[in-house]
Amino acid sequence: MSLYEAPATTTGHLALPTDKTHSRSGSSYSGNYSFINMYDCPSPGSSHAVDPTVESELEELHLTEELNSAKRLGEVAEVDEGDEGDGQGQGQGQGQEADEDSSVKESDTSDSKDGTIVGSDTSGTNAGSQVSATMVGSSSVLSLARNSNISVSTRTSSIPFDPTSSILDISDQAVHDQVLKSNFDRYGFKKPSSEGSNGVSGERYNTWFKDYSRYLERNKKKWQALMKNNGLGEAESRTKPPNRFPPKSDKVKKLIRKGIPAEWRGNAWFFYAGGHEKLNKHTGVYEQIVRDTEGVHNKDTEVIERDLNRTFPDNIYFNKSLETKHLKDSQLNSSAGKEETQSIKSLRRVLVAFAHYQPHIGYCQSLNFLAGLLLLFMREERCFWMLVILTERIIPKVHSANLEGVHIDQGVLMLCIKEYIPQLWGILGKNFEGETLSEDKILTRLPPVTLVTSSWFMSVFVGNLPIETTLRVWDILWYEGSKSIFRISLTICKMCLEDTAFNSRGNVGSGAEIDQIELFQFMQNYPKTIIDPNILIDNCFKKIGGYGFGSLSQDEINKCREFVGKQRARLTSKKQSVMKAEMSDEERRALQSSGFDGEIHDVYGFHRSIMSGVAWNKNISNRMKKKWKK
Amino acid sequence: MSEAAERFAQFKLVLLGESAVGKSSIVHRFVKNTFDNMRESTIGAAFLTQSVHLAESNTTVKFEIWDTAGQERYKSLAPMYYRNANAALCVYDITSRSSFSKAQDWIKELKKQAPEGIVICLVGNKVDLKDEREVDEQEVAEYVEELNQEQSSAGAPAGKVILAECSAKSGDGVLETFNVIARALPVEDAVGGARNRQLRNKRSSGVDLSRGRQQQQSQAASSCC
Ligand SMILES: Nc1nc2c(ncn2[C@@H]2O[C@H](COP(=O)(O)OP(=O)(O)OP(=O)(O)O)[C@@H](O)[C@H]2O)c(=O)[nH]1
Ligand SMILES: [Mg+2]
Numbered sequence: 065m066s067l068y069e070a071p072a073t074t075t076g077h078l079a080l081p082t083d084k085t086h087s088r089s090g091s092s093y094s095g096n097y098s099f100i101n102m103y104d105c106p107s108p109g110s111s112h113a114v115d116p117t118v119e120s121e122l123e124e125l126h127l128t129e130e131l132n133s134a135k136r137l138g139e140v141a142e143v144d145e146g147d148e149g150d151g152q153g154q155g156q157g158q159g160q161e162a163d164e165d166s167s168v169k170e171s172d173t174s175d176s177k178d179g180t181i182v183g184s185d186t187s188g189t190n191a192g193s194q195v196s197a198t199m200v201g202s203s204s205v206l207s208l209a210r211n212s213n214i215s216v217s218t219r220t221s222s223i224p225f226d227p228t229s230s231i232l233d234i235s236d237q238a239v240h241d242q243v244l245k246s247n248f249d250r251y252g253f254k255k256p257s258s259e260g261s262n263g264v265s266g267e268r269y270n271t272w273f274k275d276y277s278r279y280l281e282r283n284k285k286k287w288q289a290l291m292k293n294n295g296l297g298e299a300e301s302r303t304k305p306p307n308r309f310p311p312k313s314d315k316v317k318k319l320i321r322k323g324i325p326a327e328w329r330g331n332a333w334f335f336y337a338g339g340h341e342k343l344n345k346h347t348g349v350y351e352q353i354v355r356d357t358e359g360v361h362n363k364d365t366e367v368i369e370r371d372l373n374r375t376f377p378d379n380i381y382f383n384k385s386l387e388t389k390h391l392k393d394s395q396l397n398s399s400a401g402k403e404e405t406q407s408i409k410s411l412r413r414v415l416v417a418f419a420h421y422q423p424h425i426g427y428c429q430s431l432n433f434l435a436g437l438l439l440l441f442m443r444e445e446r447c448f449w450m451l452v453i454l455t456e457r458i459i460p461k462v463h464s465a466n467l468e469g470v471h472i473d474q475g476v477l478m479l480c481i482k483e484y485i486p487q488l489w490g491i492l493g494k495n496f497e498g499e500t501l502s503e504d505k506i507l508t509r510l511p512p513v514t515l516v517t518s519s520w521f522m523s524v525f526v527g528n529l530p531i532e533t534t535l536r537v538w539d540i541l542w543y544e545g546s547k548s549i550f551r552i553s554l555t556i557c558k559m560c561l562e563d564t565a566f567n568s569r570g571n572v573g574s575g576a577e578i579d580q581i582e583l584f585q586f587m588q589n590y591p592k593t594i595i596d597p598n599i600l601i602d603n604c605f606k607k608i609g610g611y612g613f614g615s616l617s618q619d620e621i622n623k624c625r626e627f628v629g630k631q632r633a634r635l636t637s638k639k640q641s642v643m644k645a646e647m648s649d650e651e652r653r654a655l656q657s658s659g660f661d662g663e664i665h666d667v668y669g670f671h672r673s674i675m676s677g678v679a680w681n682k683n684i685s686n687r688m689k690k691k692w693k694k
Numbered sequence: 695m696s697e698a699a700e701r702f703a704q705f706k707l708v709l710l711g712e713s714a715v716g717k718s719s720i721v722h723r724f725v726k727n728t729f730d731n732m733r734e735s736t737i738g739a740a741f742l743t744q745s746v747h748l749a750e751s752n753t754t755v756k757f758e759i760w761d762t763a764g765q766e767r768y769k770s771l772a773p774m775y776y777r778n779a780n781a782a783l784c785v786y787d788i789t790s791r792s793s794f795s796k797a798q799d800w801i802k803e804l805k806k807q808a809p810e811g812i813v814i815c816l817v818g819n820k821v822d823l824k825d826e827r828e829v830d831e832q833e834v835a836e837y838v839e840e841l842n843q844e845q846s847s848a849g850a851p852a853g854k855v856i857l858a859e860c861s862a863k864s865g866d867g868v869l870e871t872f873n874v875i876a877r878a879l880p881v882e883d884a885v886g887g888a889r890n891r892q893l894r895n896k897r898s899s900g901v902d903l904s905r906g907r908q909q910q911q912s913q914a915a916s917s918c919c
Contacts, residue, residue, distance in 0.1 A: 363766075367765055370713055370714040370735075371713075371714075371735050373732050374714070374732060374733060374734050374735040375734070375735075376734075377730070377731075377732030377733070377734060383732060385731075385732075428765070428767060429713065429735050429736075429737060429763055429764075429765045429768075430737045432735065433734075433737070465767050466767065466770050467767055467768070467770050467771070468770075471770070510774070512774055514774075515738055515739040515741075515771065515774060515775070516738070516739070516741070518737075518738045518771070519737040519738035519739075522737050522738065523737050527734060527737070580758075581706075581741055581743055582743075584741040585741045585742070585743070588740065588741055
């Protein structure tokens with residue numbers, strides 16, 4: 065199926081991610097672009113949201129599940145050799161739903177009193193069902209339009225469920241060179257124009273890009289070899305992105321950490337996150353919700369509407385005006401700049417449907433960025449289920465109405481920093497009066513730096529890290545689960561600490577006071593400069609500088625989450641019962657700001673001994689200590 | 695300017711208000727003098743700094759700006775934002791009634807929870823969109839007047855709400871607003887420029903002096919929310 069089999073209603077050529085030196089209005093362009101359309105085309109004229117292949121996918125799944133349970137019997141648990149041998153459930157699990165994060169119970173609408181995050185992982189036993197390597201899903205079709213005059217075509221709203229997106233195939237030298245010249249990167253994001261708080265300059269981008277594209281080429285070959293070794297049709301992977309991937313293993317994990325080829329990303333994320341299972345269990349559900357929610361107006365849709373145009377305004381697939389901006393002399397009519405792109409329309413449907421499907425979450429700002437990034441790589445139905453998987457299983461409650469999950473995860477992150485990067489804690493962990501916060505206070509009065517780090521969790525680094533770096537983290541996230549967010553966050557913190565600019569600001573070790581705001585600004589802007597993903601990933605997993613965070617286990621994170629969640633819930637209920645009493649504003653303020661909290665702490669003092677179940681990984685702590693002794 | 699007389703003061707300013715009223719846009723106009731028609735929504739918070747110089751008192755006032763996310767559910771983070779804040783900008787969009795009542799809610803909350811000496815400024819943004827105005831200037835003025843009268847009859851010190859309008863897009867009124875706030879802050883009490891930086895950054899020095907008395911006793915026990 066090629067692009068040109070798209071329905072006759074096909075109109076509107078999505079902007080070529082290039083600057084105005086490339087005319088996009090058809091015939092004048094004769095470059096050697098290859099565009100990869102990662103999405104299948106729904107049957108023309110059909111108003112159906114659902115991929116016609118879903119049913120066959122479903123059948124396949126049943127078949128393969130049987131096949132796999134038979135296979136599993138003979139399986140040997142894998143060892144996580146890439147890590148520091150903590151041996152506690154680091155991706156050994158092969159089952160899709162049986163991976164570590166499935167031990168996190170789905171959150172519900174009730175409040176968090178009892179801490180619904182429970183338990184440890186199943187240490188690699190394949191308890192769950194497995195979406196197998198033999199699953200055939202034809203829901204992704206790659207279309208190559210070599211030597212074409214028209215770059216990418218988008219469908220009109222008559223086929224609303226397939227926002228076309230493309231990722232430039234930079235293995236083609238001509239395309240590669242065009243990306244270098246262009247103001248836009250291969251995903252359609254505007255390259256930064258000047259050095260500053262918003263990251264890096266276009267020039268620096270290009271220098272990096274030249275090197276990195278060679279890396280990508282080598283990496284793609286490794287992937288192709290892996291696929292071949294797993295009997296996953298080489299031919300298929302040459303012409304279109306594969307829809308099935310090898311089962312989880314150490315080898316695969318290593319390669320995932322090296323990065324998934326961009327044109328395969330959407331399918332690989334979906335596969336390893338357990339998307340096929342989710343989708344097959346809910347055939348037609350998305351379509352139904354979209355129908356039910358059409359034209360709905362409520363608090364959520366109001367906020368969604370305000371956020372649509374504030375989602376990737378620097379990306380051509382989301383911002384029509386970028387297209388016209390560099391196409392001044394095109395024949396397009398002048399209203400083009402005001403139209404919504406297909407991606408914006410998809411984004412609206414996905415977010416509205418999600419708010420409807422997960423009423424205890426509704427719409428939370430930051431979901432727009434998560435959905436937006438997914439939409440660059442997959443069609444909207446899949447995007448929808450990926451959001452569901454993320455919020456149910458990977459980072460539950462982070463987007464809930466009271467954001468309690470964010471607070472809990474920040475508490476966990478702060479405890480980790482205190483334990484594993486004590487030098488940084490010495491700086492971050494201080495309150496405004498220079499007093500270092502103790503464990504008890506971390507949990508209830510999060511240090512203000514968590515205002516910076518919470519967005520790392522809510523947006524899973526979208527907008528915090530440069531795009532390519534974000535994508536590499538996402539490769540790992542969908543495969544390895546939420547511990548990846550903690551590992552990467554700690555790595556960023558560590559890199560901050562080691563940066564000379566930070567050192568000069570922070571006066572590490574000198575005991576001097578630091579301007580908190582400068583510290584926050586630094587922590588906020590620093591990640592945007594990590595343009596080379598390999599530096600971040602290697603720092604995390606390869607122990608650059610003597611230590612990394614690859615051995616921080618999901619089990620440790622889960623136990624810590626449970627601990628923090630429980631303590632916070634206890635404090636909250638205690639606080640509420642005290643505050644319920646009738647008192648004047650004056651009294652309340654006095655109570656709050658005086659001994660009130662201290663009192664609570666005395667009652668519920670979180671002493672180390674109480675942190676039951678939290679076992680720090682001494683391996684990391686000791687390495688840290690060694691390193692900083694020098 | 696005479697060196698001996700030049701003074702320096704640093705204050706924490708927090709922006710509050712409904713999503714999309716233009717908080718980040720105002721900050722960017724103030725800090726970088728730029729405006730983007732499409733700015734990404736703020737997740738969590740954003741930190742920036744900018745200084746203004748007050749010629750009449752030869753004082754440089756440095757604002758630590760805490761730009762916040764506007765959606766309702768981020769309110770659980772609010773106490774962290776305005777803890778230790780010296781000034782708060784409650785922003786509404788003059789073309790949206792609901793954003794005005796949201797700003798009123800913020801003022802209520804600040805009066806209840808925030809440090810006592812906090813300077814509150816109620817700002818109507820997007821005045822470039824005059825034709826779409828939904829919030830009447832007169833009405834806002836009356837609301838503020840009433841508020842300030844209550845304040846003084848309750849015998850509370852200072853704490854008058856400042857009223858302003860601006861457009862981040864055109865730039866009208868933005869710098870003026872920050873200047874008015876700077877003047878309302880107790881710079882007189884703040885640490886002089888000759889003092890060393892370290893001292894200034896210690897919250898217990900420069901900023902302590904700039905805030906009301908009562909809330910100080912809390913500090914040892916509570917750093918943030
Ligand atoms: N016409 C006009 N539009 C404005 C003005 N200020 C902001 N806007 C627009 O209003 C929208 C929202 O502005 P933001 O600065 O992102 O709003 P915010 O208050 O920071 O929103 P959150 O980050 O979601 O809390 C953007 O599309 C701006 O371009 C203004 O003065 N005039
Ligand atoms: Mg904002």
